[in-house]
Amino acid sequence: MALPQFKQDATDARLDAVTVPDGAAWLTQARKDAMTRTATMGLPHRRDEYWKYTDPATLVAADAPAAEVLDDDDAIFSDANPLTLVFVDGVFDAAASDDLKGENLEIGCLAEAGAQDIHWAKDLYGVLELAGQNPVQRPLASLNTATATDGVMIRATGPVDRPICLRYRRKESAADAVLHHVVRVEAGAKVTLLETGSAAARLSTVTEVSVADGGEFHHVRQQGRDHARRMNTHTFARIGEGSVFKSFTLSLNGVLTRNDCVIDMLGDDAVAHVAGACVGDGEGFHHDDTVFITHDALRGESRQVFKKVLRNGAVGVFQGKILVKEGAQKTDGYQISQSLLLDDDSQFLAKPELEIYADDVACSHGSTSGAISEEALFYLRSRGVSEKAATNLLTLAFLAEALEEIADEGLADDLRDRLAGWLDRHAG
Amino acid sequence: MLEIKGLKVDLEEEEKSILKGVDLTVGAGEVHAIMGPNGSGKSTLSYVLSGKDGYEVTEGSATLDGADLLDMEPEERAAAGLFLAFQYPVEIPGVGNMTFLRTAVNAQRKARGQDELSAGDFLKEVRARAKDLKIDAEMLKRPVNVGFSGGEKKRNEILQMAMLEPKMCILDETDSGLDVDAMKLVSEGVNALRSEGRSFLVITHYQRLLDHIKPDVVHIMSNGRIIKTGGPDLALEVENNGYADLLAEAE
Ligand SMILES: Nc1ncnc2c1ncn2[C@@H]1O[C@H](COP(=O)(O)OP(=O)(O)OP(=O)(O)O)[C@@H](O)[C@H]1O
Ligand SMILES: [Mg+2]
Numbered sequence: 001m002a003l004p005q006f007k008q009d010a011t012d013a014r015l016d017a018v019t020v021p022d023g024a025a026w027l028t029q030a031r032k033d034a035m036t037r038t039a040t041m042g043l044p045h046r047r048d049e050y051w052k053y054t055d056p057a058t059l060v061a062a063d064a065p066a067a068e069v070l071d072d073d074d075a076i077f078s079d080a081n082p083l084t085l086v087f088v089d090g091v092f093d094a095a096a097s098d099d100l101k102g103e104n105l106e107i108g109c110l111a112e113a114g115a116q117d118i119h120w121a122k123d124l125y126g127v128l129e130l131a132g133q134n135p136v137q138r139p140l141a142s143l144n145t146a147t148a149t150d151g152v153m154i155r156a157t158g159p160v161d162r163p164i165c166l167r168y169r170r171k172e173s174a175a176d177a178v179l180h181h182v183v184r185v186e187a188g189a190k191v192t193l194l195e196t197g198s199a200a201a202r203l204s205t206v207t208e209v210s211v212a213d214g215g216e217f218h219h220v221r222q223q224g225r226d227h228a229r230r231m232n233t234h235t236f237a238r239i240g241e242g243s244v245f246k247s248f249t250l251s252l253n254g255v256l257t258r259n260d261c262v263i264d265m266l267g268d269d270a271v272a273h274v275a276g277a278c279v280g281d282g283e284g285f286h287h288d289d290t291v292f293i294t295h296d297a298l299r300g301e302s303r304q305v306f307k308k309v310l311r312n313g314a315v316g317v318f319q320g321k322i323l324v325k326e327g328a329q330k331t332d333g334y335q336i337s338q339s340l341l342l343d344d345d346s347q348f349l350a351k352p353e354l355e356i357y358a359d360d361v362a363c364s365h366g367s368t369s370g371a372i373s374e375e376a377l378f379y380l381r382s383r384g385v386s387e388k389a390a391t392n393l394l395t396l397a398f399l400a401e402a403l404e405e406i407a408d409e410g411l412a413d414d415l416r417d418r419l420a421g422w423l424d425r426h427a428g
Numbered sequence: 429m430l431e432i433k434g435l436k437v438d439l440e441e442e443e444k445s446i447l448k449g450v451d452l453t454v455g456a457g458e459v460h461a462i463m464g465p466n467g468s469g470k471s472t473l474s475y476v477l478s479g480k481d482g483y484e485v486t487e488g489s490a491t492l493d494g495a496d497l498l499d500m501e502p503e504e505r506a507a508a509g510l511f512l513a514f515q516y517p518v519e520i521p522g523v524g525n526m527t528f529l530r531t532a533v534n535a536q537r538k539a540r541g542q543d544e545l546s547a548g549d550f551l552k553e554v555r556a557r558a559k560d561l562k563i564d565a566e567m568l569k570r571p572v573n574v575g576f577s578g579g580e581k582k583r584n585e586i587l588q589m590a591m592l593e594p595k596m597c598i599l600d601e602t603d604s605g606l607d608v609d610a611m612k613l614v615s616e617g618v619n620a621l622r623s624e625g626r627s628f629l630v631i632t633h634y635q636r637l638l639d640h641i642k643p644d645v646v647h648i649m650s651n652g653r654i655i656k657t658g659g660p661d662l663a664l665e666v667e668n669n670g671y672a673d674l675l676a677e678a679e
Binding site (some may be wrong): 210373374375376378379380381382384385386387389390391394396397398399401 | 442478479480481501502503505506507511512514517518519520521522523528529532533535536571572588592
């Protein structure tokens with residue numbers, strides 16, 4: 001079917017401006033296929049159902065709008081002593097990174113893996129992304145598959161004790177960075193992935209995660225701090241029996257963030273939690289979490305917990321879906337999205353969806369928008385706490401439920417401290 | 429210490445006058461009690477003194493050691509030494525009681541130009557004070573007042589008061605919801621804080637609290653005014669005869 005003209009034009013303009021990088025035959029094939037489906041689907045437009053609340057124009061445009069570079073927060077996650085991979089302007093920097101080795105771990109970068117004729121990532125690269133195009137099309141993800149220049153390939157064959165941290169650094173010049181990560185957690189294996197940094201004025205990441213039976217994948221990320229940066233991320237996960245998938249995202253700056261997370265729960269007794277905390281300040285700030293969890297097995301437990309604090313005209317979006325397929329009995333699905341609006345100019349738009357084809361399930365969802373409690377504020381102030389400090393305390397309290405989703409206490413505390421520091425520095 | 433003169437207060441939202449000219453002076457080291465029928469304006473007085481929104485002072489003044497209270501933000505009043513034990517303490521989900529106490533103590537110390545208490549010193553202090561009030565450690569870990577029983581909330585107010593060491597303490601019906609033993613405990617807590625430089629304004633409906641916390645002066649408030657002031661005997665009179673005679677006398 002032909003695309004509408006406005007879409008065709010926008011898609012052509014962008015696709016003309018990108019190049020498909022070189023690589024071994026398997027990768028080249030995956031990229032070409034992805035390019036073909038991108039062209040067929042067309043890049044997203046405000047008129048698309050899942051882009052109604054977020055205008056993708058600046059993500060689609062041929063040129064990335066400029067964004068000034070802020071100093072990177074190199075201290076974050078350092079207490080966890082992670083195996084660190086540094087990407088500068090979207091390119092792996094071996095000299096700045098740790099030695100790529102660890103127990104129960106095969107790890108390398110895409111540029112290197114993609115030059116090899118045979119690589120395990122072949123079975124996943126672009127494969128989970130393709131599976132995640134149905135029933136909702138995600139053309140920015142296939143564009144990423146087609147054009148990603150680098151990324152990390154992680155294969156955990158047993159418990160990996162040391163977290164793996166991706167630090168995205170940025171030089172002034174970097175306009176676009178396109179990173180594509182592949183994570184394969186084998187049966188009974190376990191790995192933690194951390195991410196931080198802006199990478200570019202406009203960053204696109206796709207992370208494909210396959211968790212085999214009994215495996216565990218933990219993901220904690222802090223999204224880049226550059227004030228004017230734009231970012232669209234996709235996580236595609238396929239998880240097996242008795243496996244665990246947990247992902248948490250903290251966003252404090254940036255003008256545009258769109259995080260898509262697509263999880264297929266294929267094995268019985270699997271657990272999938274996706275959570276996010278975001279604080280948006282200012283008229284340009286727009287933050288969108290779009291989640292699609294499919295229960296396709298027995299006794300799956302899924303949680304979506306998203307909290308946004310919005311002020312000075314910031315906009316927050318949550319689109320979350322729980323799809324329970326026929327036969328996915330005893331599913332336990334929970335979804336909550338809440339916003340704390342610190343003034344009348346800010347806005348929260350939520351679209352929670354449940355679609356259930358099994359009869360013995362427990363699913364609940366809720367979405368609220370509220371202001372700070374005047375009662376609580378006065379109580380705190382009457383004890384001598386300044387209005388600003390009291391507001392911050394109540395803001396942290398509001399976000400606490402989302403941060404509690406982080407399994408590792410040390411990582412959770414690290415993010416809590418950063419959040420508190422950020423709130424302290426930003427006047428209300 | 430506390431000097432209130434001709435204080436008149438309206439509600440901000442609707443045209444309704446609540447306090448219709450309150451005069452009250454509490455000297456240093458004194459304990460004053462305020463009694464009075466429901467809805468007479470006792471809590472309103474305590475809120476207006478501590479700076480709650482929603483009220484409009486149309487006339488009069490309130491000073492603490494000469495400083496104009498009505499001109500200060502709530503946190504400045506607290507730093508100046510004013511403390512209100514709420515009739516209905518507020519629940520704050522997500523904020524730990526310990527974090528709350530420590531933030532409050534250090535905010536006030538900072539406002540007064542003192543160093544912050546170290547985590548260790550603070551902990552020692554809280555534990556000791558909590559023990560006196562039979563508040564267990566578990567309760568301190570929970571979010572502020574969330575899931576606390578009525579009596580536990582009131583004891584938590586007194587714990588805050590003990591930690592903050594204010595000079596002017598207003599207790600709004602701290603006795604309501606307390607069992608007999610808890611009332612004794614709380615009273616002992618209050619009495620332990622009594623000193624030359626610290627004054628109390630105790631709002632209550634019952635003589636029983638005043639058996640424990642002996643007031644120097646008792647005021648009767650009705651319809652937004654202090655209609656009678658006397659010694660401890662006045663409280664006994666209310667206990668025995670109710671307000672009818674006093675109200676009639678004031679008419
Ligand atoms: N925010 C408000 N909105 C409407 N009415 C109010 C408000 N605050 C106080 N009032 C009214 O003002 C009057 C005095 O209330 P207040 O709470 O001060 O009484 P009180 O003496 O403390 O009573 P009690 O003994 O029952 O605690 C009451 O009639 C009350 O309904
Ligand atoms: Mg009252």
